[in-house]
Amino acid sequence: MKILVVGKGGREHALVRALSESASKPELFCFPGSEAIFELAKPVDADGLHSLVGWMLGQGIDLCVAGEESYLVKEEGLANLCEAAGIPCWGPKKEAAQLEASKEFAKIFMQRHGIPTGWAKATETLEEAREAIGGVYPTVLKFDGLAAGKGVAVCADEASAEEFLHEVCTERRFGAGRVLVEECLVGPEVSVFAAVSGPEYVIFTPARDYKRIGEGDAGPNTGGMGAVASRVLVEPELMERIEREIVQPTVAGLEKDGLGYRGFLYFGLMLTAEGPKIIEYNCRFGDPECQAVMPLVSGDLAAFCLEGAKGSLDAGRLTFDEGWSVCVILASAGYPASSRNGDVIRGLEKVEGARVYHSGTKRQEGAWATNGGRVLAVVAGGASREEAVEKAHAEAAKVDFEGSLRRGDVGRMHFE
Numbered sequence: 454m455k456i457l458v459v460g461k462g463g464r465e466h467a468l469v470r471a472l473s474e475s476a477s478k479p480e481l482f483c484f485p486g487s488e489a490i491f492e493l494a495k496p497v498d499a500d501g502l503h504s505l506v507g508w509m510l511g512q513g514i515d516l517c518v519a520g521e522e523s524y525l526v527k528e529e530g531l532a533n534l535c536e537a538a539g540i541p542c543w544g545p546k547k548e549a550a551q552l553e554a555s556k557e558f559a560k561i562f563m564q565r566h567g568i569p570t571g572w573a574k575a576t577e578t579l580e581e582a583r584e585a586i587g588g589v590y591p592t593v594l595k596f597d598g599l600a601a602g603k604g605v606a607v608c609a610d611e612a613s614a615e616e617f618l619h620e621v622c623t624e625r626r627f628g629a630g631r632v633l634v635e636e637c638l639v640g641p642e643v644s645v646f647a648a649v650s651g652p653e654y655v656i657f658t659p660a661r662d663y664k665r666i667g668e669g670d671a672g673p674n675t676g677g678m679g680a681v682a683s684r685v686l687v688e689p690e691l692m693e694r695i696e697r698e699i700v701q702p703t704v705a706g707l708e709k710d711g712l713g714y715r716g717f718l719y720f721g722l723m724l725t726a727e728g729p730k731i732i733e734y735n736c737r738f739g740d741p742e743c744q745a746v747m748p749l750v751s752g753d754l755a756a757f758c759l760e761g762a763k764g765s766l767d768a769g770r771l772t773f774d775e776g777w778s779v780c781v782i783l784a785s786a787g788y789p790a791s792s793r794n795g796d797v798i799r800g801l802e803k804v805e806g807a808r809v810y811h812s813g814t815k816r817q818e819g820a821w822a823t824n825g826g827r828v829l830a831v832v833a834g835g836a837s838r839e840e841a842v843e844k845a846h847a848e849a850a851k852v853d854f855e856g857s858l859r860r861g862d863v864g865r866m867h868f869e
Contacts, residue, residue: 454477454479454480454515454516454755454756454759455479455480455482455512455513455514455515455516456472456479456480456481456482456514456515456516456517456518456755456758456759457481457482457483457484457497457505457509457514457516457517457518458472458481458482458483458484458490458494458518458520459483459484459505459517459518459519459520459521459524459531459544460483460485460519460520460521460524461483461485461486461487461490461521462487462520462521462740462812462813462827463740463741463743463744463810463811463812463827463829463830464520464521464737464738464739464740464741464743464744465483465486465487465490465520465521466487466489466490466493466744466810466811466812467743467744467747467810467830468518468520468738468743468747469481469483469490469493469494470493470747470808470810471747471750471754472518472754472755472758473493473494474751474754475752475753475754475755475756476752476753476756477753477755477756479515479516479755480495481493481494481495482494482495482496482497482512482514483495483496483497484496484497484499484505485497487811487814487815488811488814488815488816489810489811489814489821490811501528502524502527502528502529502531502534503528503534505531506534506535506538506540509535509538509540510538510540514540515541515759516540516541516542516543516755516758516759516762517531517532517535517540517541517542517543517544517762518542518543518544518758519531519532519542519543519544519545519716519737520737520738521737522550522553522554522599522735522736522737523599524544525544525545525546525547525550525553525554525736525737526547526550526551526554526599529547530546530547530548530550531544532544532545532546532547532550532715532716533546533547541759541762541763542715542716542762543715543716543717543758543759543761543762544715544716544717544736544737545712545713545714545715545716545718545736546712546713548712549707549712549713549714549736550736552718552734552736553599553733553734553735553736553737554598554599554736555597555598556595556596556597556598556633556733557575557597557631557633559733559734560573560575560633560635562706562710563731565706566702566703566705566706566709567702568698568699568702568703568706568731569698569699569727569728569729569730569731570730570731570732571593571635571636571637571638571723571730571732572635572636573633573634573635573636574633574634574635575597575631575632575633576631576632576633576634577631578622579618579619579622579623582594582618582622582632582634583618585634586614586634588611590608590609590610590611590614590637591607591608591609591610591637592607592608592614592634592635592636592637593605593606593607593608593634593635593636593637593638594606594608594614594617594618594621594632594633594634594635595632595633595635595733596621596627596630596632597630597631597632597633598627598628598630599627600627604621604627605674605733606674607637607674618632638723638725638730638732639723639725639726640723640724640725640726641661641723641724641867642661642662642721642722642723642724642732643659643660643661643686643687643722643724644659644660644661644662644680644719644720644721644722644739644742645659645687645692645695645699645700645719645720645722646658646659646660646717646718646719646720646738646739646742646746647700647704647717647718647720648716648717648718648757648758648761648766649704649707649714649715649716649717649718649761650714650715650760650761650762650764650765650766651708651713651714651715651764652704652705652708653765653766654700654704654718654766655766655768655771656692656696656700657746657750657773658682658683658684658686658746658749658750658773658774658778659682659683659684659686659687659692660680660681660682660686660739660742660745660746661680661681661682661686661867662677662678662679662680662739662741662742663677663678663679663680663860663862663863663866664677664678665678666678666784666788666789666858666860667860668860668861668862668866669862669866670866673789673790674789675784675788675789675826675827676740676741676789676826676827677739677740677741677742677782677827678741678782678784678858678859678860678863679741679779679780679781679782679830679860679863679864680739680741680742680744680745680779680780680863681745681777681778681779681780681838681841681842681863681864682742682745682746682749682777682778682779682780683749683775683776683777683778683838684749684773684774684775685775691724691729694728694729695720695722695729698728698729699720699722699729699731700720703718703720703731703734715761715762715764716736716737716761716762717736717737717738718734718735718736719734719735719736719737719738719739719742720734721733721734721735721739740812741780741782741812741827741830742780744780744808744810744830744832745778745779745780745832746778748774748778748808748832748834749773749774749776749778749834750771750772750773750774751771751772751773751774752770752771752772753770753771754770754771756770757770757771774834776834776835776836776837776841777834777835777836777837777838777840777841777842778832778833778834778841779832779833779834779835779838779841779842779844779845779846779863779864780830780831780832780845780863781830781831781832781845781846781849781859781860781863781864782812782827782828782829782830782859782860782863783827783828783829783830783831783849783852783854783857783858783859784826784827784828784857784858784859785813785823785825785826785827785828785854785856785857785858786855786856786857786858787856788826788827788858789826791826792813792823792825792826793823793855793856794815794822794823794824794825795817795822795823795824796822796823796854796855796856797817797820797821797822797854797855798814798820798821798822798823798828798829798852798853798854799852799853799854800851800852800853801821801852803851803852804831804848804851804852805848806833806844806848807831807832807833807844807845807848807849808831808832808833809829809830809831809832809852810829810830810832811828811829812825812827812828812829812830813825813826813827813828814828814829822854823854828854828857829852831845831848831849831852832845833845833848838864838868841864842863842864842865845863845864846861846863846864
């Protein structure tokens with residue numbers, strides 16, 4: 454079996470490693486990939502989606518796995534082009550990927566299918582956004598498009614709202630797009646992941662991530678500074694309710710709307726006093742949640758995804774560890790506002806009993822160096838949360854580079 458994974462970050466590194474450990478032992482390729490990923494998968498000679506599909510046809514690729522969301526909505530859409538070429542793709546077509554690409558599309562979908570969520574209003578201009586906020590704080594502001602996990606702001610007051618609106622509406626930090634003003638839901642957050650193939654779905658291990666840069670959830674939002682995952686993170690009764698009220702109607706709604714969803718689907722949830730409500734969908738695995746979840750999955754992920762891409766899910770292909778997994782991110786100096794490249798990474802060879810996934814690194818004079826905002830993910834597991842937390846932080850502390858940023862409360866905050 455030949456599999457191509459599309460993407461280049463820590464999530465794709467985790468997916469490639471999980472696929473490489475599949476019982477079917479597939480031959481792996483990655484585009485655009487990274488030097489770390491290319492230690493497990495072969496590089497691809499392509500310069501765009503059409504070129505990539507042509508390469509897949511020439512190489513006899515059996516399955517394309519979409520890791521990075523942007524390719525799902527670029528040009529005609531990765532999955533659409535694969536379908537036209539007769540290549541199974543584990544990732545939704547462009548029309549279905551609007552669940553992530555457009556926050557407004559997603560909110561209308563939730564409302565149409567009666568899926569619990571917060572109030573929201575789409576706005577075109579700075580003045581409309583201010584009017585929709587109506588002086589009520591805290592409020593949530595979302596850019597209606599892809600923004601690499603940075604297009605959402607929880608604003609406690611007028612000053613923070615004005616700062617975000619200025620970035621989005623005036624500076625156009627994320628490009629052209631509307632802004633959703635949303636009700637600020639309150640409660641613990643949890644991420645639920647499902648593999649979806651038409652009307653069928655399999656729920657993976659839930660996770661909780663740490664979005665803000667500083668300990669105690671201080672500072673600006675990031676793409677994620679760490680995550681914790683476990684089958685016991687959510688009580689069975691609550692998981693049954695999430696499945697009944699959110700997962701099932703979402704999958705049924707996708708079918709009813711003729712969107713033919715195939716791939717991973719992320720449900721970002723808030724556990725409010727009134728019950729679980731959905732904040733957002735992602736049309737792929739979360740990052741860094743994927744790095745925390747994948748070590749808990751065993752079996753034949755490659756065969757599972759191939760069959761899913763063809764229209765059938767076999768849950769028996771996979772088993773899920775009942776323990777805990779903790780992912781700690783090491784970010785570069787200046788993140789998330791900026792990043793510094795070229796700082797030599799020290800101590801990787803000292804890490805033992807943990808997995809290291811590369812998010813933003815490069816080879817520099819024979820050594821690994823920083824090459825992005827989020828640099829590395831150090832992931833460790835344990836039978837208990839405490840065991841996994843202590844191991845993950847102890848191993849992450851062995852790795853260092855100039856200006857390294859790391860939250861010491863990942864896996865501890867929200868639990869102690």
